[in-house]
Amino acid sequence: MSFSFSQVDVTLNQLAQQLIEQFPAQYNTLIFQQIEKDKTHPTSNIGQLYCAIAMSDFFAETLQKQPHFLHQCWQQCPRLSDCADYSARLTPLFAEVETEEQLYKVLRQFRHREMAKLSFCQSLNLGSVEEIFIRLSQLAESLIIGARDWLYQRACAEMGTPVDEQGTPLQLYILGMGKLGGFELNFSSDIDLIFTYASNGETVGARRSIDHAKFFTRLGQRLINALDQYTADGFVYRTDMRLRPFGENGALALSFAALELYYQEQGRDWERYAMIKGRILGANAQDPHVKSLQQLLRPFVYRRYIDFSVIQALRDMKHKIEREVRRRGLVDNIKLGAGGIREIEFIVQVFQLIRGGREKRLQQPALLQVLPEISALELISRQQKEDLRQAYLFLRRTENILQAIHDQQTQQLPENTLDRQRLVVATQGFTQWDTQNKVTSVTYPIHDWASFCEVLHRHQQNVRAVFDHLIGEEKEEPSENESLWADFLESDVDEQDIAQLLIDHQIAESDFDDIIEKLRQFRNEVMRRPIGTRGRVALAQVMPTLLQQIFTHTAYLSLLPRMLNIVDKILTRTTYLELLVENPQALPQLIELCAQSKMIAEQVAKHPILLDELLDRNVLLNPPPYNQYASELRQYLLRLAPDDEEQMIDGLRQFKQATLLRIAAADILGALPVMKVSDHLTFLAEAIIHHVVELAWQQVTTRFGTPTHLAEGEKGFLVIGYGKLGGIELGYKSDLDLVFLYQSHEQSQTSGGKRSIESNQFYLRLAQKIISIFSLNTFAGVLYDVDMRLRPSGEAGRLCSSLAAFKAYQLNEAWTWEKQALVRSRAIYGEQALQDAFSAIRTEVLSAPRDRATLKQDVVAMRQKMYAHLAHTDPHHFNIKTDRGGITDIEFIAQYLVLAHAPDNPALTTWSDNVRIFDIMAESAVISQEICDKLKQCYVDLRNRIHHLNLLGEPSVVPQSEFQAECQFIQGIWQILFDHNEQE
Known part of the structure; x- marks a missing residue:
């Protein structure tokens, strides 16, 4: 549906008349004459121009500054089909550019002209919300890449051409972030960019070579100036480079290797959120570096496991949004306010980060394409999906109308009557496009500002309902940590302070040096590691509780290095630090398990994802039946x-x-x-x-x-x-x-x-x-x-x-x-x-059938051979498995009894485990029940001890006195069975 000047209210008609009066004389007289003439033809060119002028000061100003464009619109009003092929139309214009001054002029005039066309189409509802912001994004991409390519040729002529090892020229790759990356650009958005290049080296072909980093940094600076600098023709785009690694303090352009290293070692959660919409602008599918860059970035954003930091980050974002709204007085902000655009974006991005590593269909930057996939995975209901979709489209249309008025980046609802009327008029004629791109007229009951606000608030309430549902009930923020170790990570805490803390814990003074050295090494490592702000906050919450619990444990000497090793392995993986903060029961449980098991401590340090298994103590105390492992x-x-x-x-x-x-x-x-x-x-x-x-x-x-x-x-x-x-x-x-x-x-x-x-x-x-x-x-x-x-x-x-x-x-x-x-x-x-x-x-x-004497001789010989090669020789210690009177002797006894008696009683071959072998021997009167029970008890006790030594990461060796009675009994049975034939 389109609408004409006859539908614009009195105030807007008066505004349009005032703006037209400022046009060059030869145009404003003709326009007014044509308007009078075309009152009976409300859809005429001049009628549509009148509406577009009334809805956007920017559109009117562009017509005033570019009369040739006004003349074009006079002949034929813009259509959505005119808003395309930007790169092709820019190419001949760039071909005529000889200086940077000319480049600036071409960029700005083309941008304003094309934005005016889109403003026209938007005001007259000639395209869906999605079609408008896709074209806004395509326009920006074409201008950015066109400017880069022109400036690249000039830079190569001045500084030489950057090339790879094969001599192939290297290009500056530009990551479009945020709404530009997601093809969702606002009408007057800033553009968030990151510059990168394939590899380091030096330029060739110039009198004086420079390294690639310097070349691409200078090229990036020139590109920013071409886009961002304000001239008599205005600007192209406000350019924001703060999303690059290290932000404002980082290099303007980084190599692929440096980029990968940063995201692997220092990438923070907010950077993962931002990179969801990261897209290589002007990407050439035939360029191998494009694929390399995509593969480099994907693992940083999408992980194969559920990322617990997403849960905490969601809560942090909620508080951040609310604080920002209160601080800046943005209660009426349709982006940042409750139920606004940011909350919709965040809802979608949270699911992308949680599930995107497993569900590749979530790995796409465009929100409206991802939303149906989230619903298809039953992560949200169909009604929630539709509520979010309708709200997003309504809010984005409102945002674009606001920004198109003066070509200013704003999401604040207007306070002046004129701009409020523009919003009312624009949303009266709002046409929605469904997921099949079929037009669906949505008739909102909007006839004044109050009814507009009512519809807006209904959408915001629907968004906030989904947002709150995902966050759930949040526990109260913890009170200030009163632990003795609260200041341990501070640099001004010296060894004497730590010693005093150990005294307070009644730690043996003989252990001080070892403990202080381990803590000192750990703290020095923490100070060197690129943990990031959030990581340090989480670490500061974890360490006091951790150290407090370690030094109240009797096994503190072995426990301390195990726990510090685990923390060391997760220092730069904020997810796991936050897991311990988010789940307070996990830390004492981890300490309890690591105190008794070196194996668990090593496994958790090597594979921190196992921390997930520690969240629910009831699960640990109630393992599933072993016959369910196959189905699990x-x-x-x-x-x-x-x-x-x-x-x-x-x-x-x-x-x-x-x-x-x-x-x-x-x-x-x-x-x-x-x-x-x-x-x-x-x-x-x-x-x-x-x-x-x-x-x-x-x-x-x-x-x-x-x-x-x-x-x-x-x-x-x-x-x-x-x-x-x-x-x-x-x-x-x-x-x-x-x-x-x-x-x-x-x-x-x-x-x-x-x-x-x-x-x-x-x-x-x-x-x-x-x-x-x-x-x-x-x-x-x-x-x-x-x-x-x-x-x-x-x-x-x-x-x-x-x-x-x-x-x-x-x-x-x-x-x-x-x-x-x-x-x-x-x-x-x-x-x-x-x-x-x-x-x-x-x-x-x-x-x-077999000869029992020969059998006995073979068994004894094999046991003696094993003892000679494997047994422990220290007379003060006992190797539970291989020494005389240990596990191996019991196993040999069981095997001998089966081989010796099965020829007369085949039922003795039924079982393969020693305990049931002894049971069936007792049932068959091969051994007495008393000997059976005692052999089983010895076997179970010895195995139990080996299990726990394995958990502690220690060898199966104990003091010689620990199993003295068991050894004597087992050796006695051995002597009875083998008639003292074993050589001493």
Whole structure:
């Protein structure tokens, strides 16, 4: 819908008449004559001009200053289709420019003329709000890039051309930030820019070379002057460079490497918010540096995990907005006020920062394009989305009308009657465009200023409702910290002050030097690190509480370096510092866990994302049933791209680390006994093994297809767990002892892949791929260390054997120690029929007749060999695992009893874990119930001690007196079973 001068009220008609009277005489007389003549044709050119003049002083002034433009409008009024192809229309104008003075004139006159056209289209509602600000952005981009390119040629002629190592000229890249970057420029916006260039070096082709930094800095300065300097023709754009690294104190232009380093090490949250809309202006898709710059910036903005700092930043922004509104008296500001444009932008950006790393569809700068995606992800309701969209369009139209009046950047509602009437008239004829770009007339009940304000307030209330809903209830701000350590980070706190604090905590004076040195080193490191303002605020909140709690703990000497190491690793990652501030219960919980577990402290320091696992103590005290790990892992991996192998592998490692932390926490907090800890660790490993095999199968079958002898859904593949995995007795640092078996079929080939291979080769490739996935060392570490030495023929054997070959080897070639190992084996992965086949082989092998004397001799010899190579030799200490009377002796006792008695009682082969092996031995009268119970108790106590030593990061060695009774009992059983045959 368009409207004519007949719809403009009396005051605006009078204004238009006054403005027209200031036009050159040959025009104003003709205009008034034409108006009188065209009263019956309200949509005539002159009628529309009259309306546009009434709505915008800027439009009228442009017509006065550029009579040739008035003449063009007289002949044919602007249309939205005229507001396009800016670069193409600027090119011939720049071609005629010979001096910077001429450049300034061309830029300004073209800008004013094109802005006047857009003001005309806006006033007459010839385009949607979105179409107007997209064209405003395109105009700005064309002017900026055109000016840069002209000035670049002049700079090269004067200072030489910057080139890369291959001699290719380098350009100045300009990041358009804010609304310019998002194609959402206001009618009279400042433009926020960042200058960067690909690499350092020196210019070539000039009498005197200069370095690239100096070249691009000078070019940037000239570009700013060309845009920002006020001349007789006005200015082009007010240019703001404060968003660049280090703000006003930073270099005007930075290399890609310097830019990346800054954002990696010092980038702050507000810079992440700003960079959401960062866009390379005039980007050439064929330029490899464009892609490099985009890839450089993306990880800074969009992270793969939920960013807790967003929550706190949202609250901080709320307070900042309210303080700014109060300080500047901006209650009627449609951008900064409650329910204003900034709150809508912030709502959208928060979801982009939280979810954008996982949801690529949120990685776009334009708000109106992102809003439907947020709703589609069900992060906000459809009604909330529509409320925000309608409010945004209404507020942006209001903003543009305000700014087009005098070409001034303002979002303040006017106090004068004239400009209020302009807003009333403009919003009476407001036409909305829906998401399919179809025109939808929105008839607001606006007929005066009061009704305009009513509609405006309704939109603002809708925005504020969504904004408040996202923030939630905020707890009261904490009172001033009264901790003894509140001033620790201040430079004027010296060693004597710290010593006094230690005295107050009743710390042993003998520990002072060590503690003070650690604290001094930490504080010096803090002072050198680029933490940023917000990081330092968060650190100042965390450290007093942290140190207070450390020095009230009995294990302060070991706890202090562990906690300082964690803080050191998150110093420049404000997210995690704020997590500890935001969740006060997390810090004491972290201290409790780190005091008892060096492993947890090291893992959290290496992977701070694990701090998320410490938020809910109830979750730590109530770990999920171990049989749910498979489904939990499936749910966890659903968030990742299934065709991104690296991301899936990282996901497996992250899941393992997070789950391991939860198990260890439950162990430390007393929620899991040692047997249950091993159950959890074992079934966690099993769940991961299943997904690794599935991932490897997908990769291998894509290349080679599947063996033709398999039925639909079959894999014909078995994973056998040995040792602690097979015995359901995994510890925190256990390797995985695996053997791979497959269902053989003569002359079977693969089909359906890129090339066909024999089935036995297929399973070999599958085994290799599985081991590769487990062993790949990524940022998240190695998934598990895998030991394949228990396969037939050990390291000399094939990685993967057929079931038939495995059976033949075990029955005819296996050594006694291999049969011992088979006792603690079970199928971990594979079709049930194959698992049953393996169980039958295992039972047959273990139950096969054997000479007991020879068996006894082999077991003793193997134990003696292990003792000689692995046992602890210090007589004052006891190696729980390898010394006589330790874990290994108990395991050998269990294995010997199975191998010795299974030929007469095959049921003894049922279990692979030592505890149930002893139980079935007692049931079968192989050993007494008393001996069974005592062996189990010794075994559980020793394993429990190893678990806790592992958590502390200490070796499995204790004072010789600690398990003296247990050692004597176990050695007594050994002597009874083996008739004193072991050599002393």
